[in-house]
Amino acid sequence: MTTGTFTERATTAVQDTQLRDALARATVHFVDGRLTAMGELPDPDGLRDRGRAIRREVLENLDEHLATLADAVEAAGGHVHWALDGDEACRIVGQIAEQHGVELAVKAKSMTSEEIELNHVLEAQGVSVVETDLGEWIIQLAGERPSHIIAPAVHKTIEDVIELFKTATGEEGLPAEIPALTAVARRALRQRFVEAGLGISGVNFAVAETGTVILVTNEGNGRFVTSLPPVHVAIMGLEKVAPTWDDLTVLLPLLTRSATGQRMSSYVTAVTGPRRAGDIDGPQEFHLVIMDNGRSDILDSKYRESLACIRCGACLNVCPVYGEVGGHTYASTYPGPIGSVITPLLEGAESASELPWASSLCGACLDACPVRIDLPRMLIELRDEQVARGMTPRSESWAFRWFGRLTRHRFLYSLAVRVGRLLQRPLTRDDRITSAPPPLSGWTQYRDFPALAGRSFSERWEEMEKPSHD
Amino acid sequence: MKVSLFVTCLVDLFFPEVGEATVKVLREHGVEVDFPRGQTCCGQPAFNSGYWDDARAAARHFLDVFEATDDYIVTPSGSCALMVKQEYPHLFENEPETKARAVAVAQRVHELSSFLIDVLGVEEVGARYEGRVTYHASCHLSRGLGVTEPPRRLLQAVDGVEYVEMEDAGRCCGFGGTFAVKMADVSNAMGEDKIANIRATEADTLVGCDAGCLMQITGAMRRSGRPIKAYHLAQILAGETES
Ligand code: SF4
Numbered sequence: 001m002t003t004g005t006f007t008e009r010a011t012t013a014v015q016d017t018q019l020r021d022a023l024a025r026a027t028v029h030f031v032d033g034r035l036t037a038m039g040e041l042p043d044p045d046g047l048r049d050r051g052r053a054i055r056r057e058v059l060e061n062l063d064e065h066l067a068t069l070a071d072a073v074e075a076a077g078g079h080v081h082w083a084l085d086g087d088e089a090c091r092i093v094g095q096i097a098e099q100h101g102v103e104l105a106v107k108a109k110s111m112t113s114e115e116i117e118l119n120h121v122l123e124a125q126g127v128s129v130v131e132t133d134l135g136e137w138i139i140q141l142a143g144e145r146p147s148h149i150i151a152p153a154v155h156k157t158i159e160d161v162i163e164l165f166k167t168a169t170g171e172e173g174l175p176a177e178i179p180a181l182t183a184v185a186r187r188a189l190r191q192r193f194v195e196a197g198l199g200i201s202g203v204n205f206a207v208a209e210t211g212t213v214i215l216v217t218n219e220g221n222g223r224f225v226t227s228l229p230p231v232h233v234a235i236m237g238l239e240k241v242a243p244t245w246d247d248l249t250v251l252l253p254l255l256t257r258s259a260t261g262q263r264m265s266s267y268v269t270a271v272t273g274p275r276r277a278g279d280i281d282g283p284q285e286f287h288l289v290i291m292d293n294g295r296s297d298i299l300d301s302k303y304r305e306s307l308a309c310i311r312c313g314a315c316l317n318v319c320p321v322y323g324e325v326g327g328h329t330y331a332s333t334y335p336g337p338i339g340s341v342i343t344p345l346l347e348g349a350e351s352a353s354e355l356p357w358a359s360s361l362c363g364a365c366l367d368a369c370p371v372r373i374d375l376p377r378m379l380i381e382l383r384d385e386q387v388a389r390g391m392t393p394r395s396e397s398w399a400f401r402w403f404g405r406l407t408r409h410r411f412l413y414s415l416a417v418r419v420g421r422l423l424q425r426p427l428t429r430d431d432r433i434t435s436a437p438p439p440l441s442g443w444t445q446y447r448d449f450p451a452l453a454g455r456s457f458s459e460r461w462e463e464m465e466k467p468s469h470d
Numbered sequence: 471m472k473v474s475l476f477v478t479c480l481v482d483l484f485f486p487e488v489g490e491a492t493v494k495v496l497r498e499h500g501v502e503v504d505f506p507r508g509q510t511c512c513g514q515p516a517f518n519s520g521y522w523d524d525a526r527a528a529a530r531h532f533l534d535v536f537e538a539t540d541d542y543i544v545t546p547s548g549s550c551a552l553m554v555k556q557e558y559p560h561l562f563e564n565e566p567e568t569k570a571r572a573v574a575v576a577q578r579v580h581e582l583s584s585f586l587i588d589v590l591g592v593e594e595v596g597a598r599y600e601g602r603v604t605y606h607a608s609c610h611l612s613r614g615l616g617v618t619e620p621p622r623r624l625l626q627a628v629d630g631v632e633y634v635e636m637e638d639a640g641r642c643c644g645f646g647g648t649f650a651v652k653m654a655d656v657s658n659a660m661g662e663d664k665i666a667n668i669r670a671t672e673a674d675t676l677v678g679c680d681a682g683c684l685m686q687i688t689g690a691m692r693r694s695g696r697p698i699k700a701y702h703l704a705q706i707l708a709g710e711t712e713s
Contacts, residue, residue, distance in 0.1 A: 321656055359649070380520065383520030
């Protein structure tokens with residue numbers, strides 16, 4: 001699934017009509033939901049501006065906010081761990097599991113843990129991990145990775161899900177109805193919550209002033225994960241801070257409305273430290289892992305803005321490229337426009353070198369982003385960087401060097417046009433070219449290309465100029 | 471009023487009739503049109519592909535050519551207008567003097583439909599076209615420049631036009647310059663979706679404000695053997711449509 005290049009995977013994906021239909025259905029649903037939910041706000045653009053301002057301020061003063069957060073978590077009786085990279089974060093969680101002799105861990109949805117492949121590490125040390133978010137569970141049963149940051153199993157059909165559930169639970173004759181399938185998952189997962197020695201969650205926002213971790217879910221599994229097992233570990237990327245509850249009242253509706261079109265998700269879980277005296281539930285121990293894993297490098301670069309992301313997935317839903325190829329084609333934890341920007345930044349330009357090119361620069365992502373991250377601009381900046389580092393084909397840089405020269409000299413430009421007319425002659429029929437050599441072959445493979453006009457506008461201008469002076 | 475026409479390389483070399491139509495429309499609204507002869511390409515292909523040095527070369531040349539006057543600069547392309555208006559200043563972030571020049575020129579640039587509506591205040595277009603017409607709202611014009619109403623208003627004001635809005639008119643057609651060649655499969659799939667939306671309107675004519683998108687859409691429609699008529703808005707407004 002993740003072999004070959006982006007282009008190769010994309011070629012396969014666009015031929016998968018079932019995938020394209022599933023993506024179209026889901027993304028249209030999300031997009032309509034977002035437009036309605038944002039549209040009913042009295043001042044949606046104002047709220048977006050406030051959200052953007054909050055996120056920018058957070059990034060500007062991140063050290064302070066993180067210090068406040070850590071102090072508050074500890075004051076509430078929690079433990080704070082700092083992880084420089086994914087390995088360290090996995091090691092920390094692994095140690096906590098070991099100390100408590102954990103055999104089974106239940107997990108709520110967490111893209112950060114996907115990023116560091118935590119499940120593999122825990123399983124290697126003998127801890128079984130069960131995903132409890134419905135979509136994540138489906139993906140886990142299928143042995144895949146999420147194809148969308150909000151809807152991990154968006155590429156799966158209901159028939160796929162019935163098959164997976166049958167294998168997992170032995171239940172035959174499941175109806176193709178979502179409530180029934182949800183009930184199956186519920187039955188299978190409930191018992192695991194009780195048995196688990198460790199609950200692992202992600203963090204949608206961490207409110208610094210009180211040291212509170214906020215989880216946004218729709219199935220209530222987040223609540224079980226954070227309250228039933230004796231130990232709860234939450235893992236966050238270091239950018240996920242909301243300084244105050246006031247800030248949260250801006251960011252939370254932006255997230256839920258942009259992600260699923262909900263005014264509020266079914267559950268919003270707020271966890272402040274472990275169980276206190278008198279609490280009827282909650283873990284005995286609470287750990288917060290604050291992970292860098294390449295983020296502070298981004299913070300110090302011209303791509304800082306990308307860390308303002310609140311992982312709503314809106315840019316994926318509106319992206320026409322994502323809509324054609326789906327998340328797996330990106331072969332990265334984070335797909336779509338935001339993934340195309342941050343994956344090369346997190347993993348190194350070489351490992352994801354195609355992603356910045358996987359965009360027509362249509363600007364739909366910028367338009368949809370609740371915190372107005374200028375993703376198209378950053379994609380172009382990443383391209384510029386590749387050019388500067390000599391990562392693009394030599395023929396291409398040669399061509400653009402000539403392009404630069406031609407555009408500067410009208411005489412050369414006109415000459416090139418005349419040469420072009422000669423060259424195109426054997427290829428042209430009825431003013432169009434149906435088959436051309438590379439690089440234009442990519443175009444003519446699917447589309448006719450117009451031939452250069454016999455006389456350009458510039459060549460016609462002299463005659464046209466006259467009438468206005470007569 | 472005087473206007474310097476920036477015709478764009480695509481129109482100059484591939485669709486000169488769009489340039490002629492643009493001149494005609496502007497003249498019909500009492501504008502004196504000048505065509506600065508030295509103009510070439512705005513540099514967007516190089517810019518979008520990350521070749522910023524080469525894009526800067528094109529941009530400097532553009533500034534030289536269009537600084538000769540301080541007239542409005544009008545162009546029949548949302549995409550090229552966006553390049554000059556938004557990206558030029560950005561390209562020269564580290565060259566304050568050139569940046570100042572770029573900002574000054576950027577303020578003079580107008581895309582044709584928004585120039586007609588917002589600057590000239592055109593209400594009556596005095597054009598006639600018989601057909602069921604749908605409009606593709608190109609990305610850089612509609613989202614980049616925020617010009618969504620002017621082209622539609624102009625089109626609807628044309629006598630004989632039966633206007634029908636397509637589903638997702640602002641969704642990308644998959645052109646994206648070099649993207650169409652580099653990621654041909656994806657680009658074409660996007661084009662297919664666009665064409666499906668166009669066909670669903672049962673329009674006999676497609677109108678757009680960017681030659682690049684029209685190239686993408688009509689190129690694929692022709693290949694399928696089921697083309698419909700396609701024009702740049704300027705051609706409809708100028709009454710320069712061969713049937
Ligand atoms: S970049 Fe913006 S739209 Fe995309 S996931 Fe992040 S916040 Fe949402």
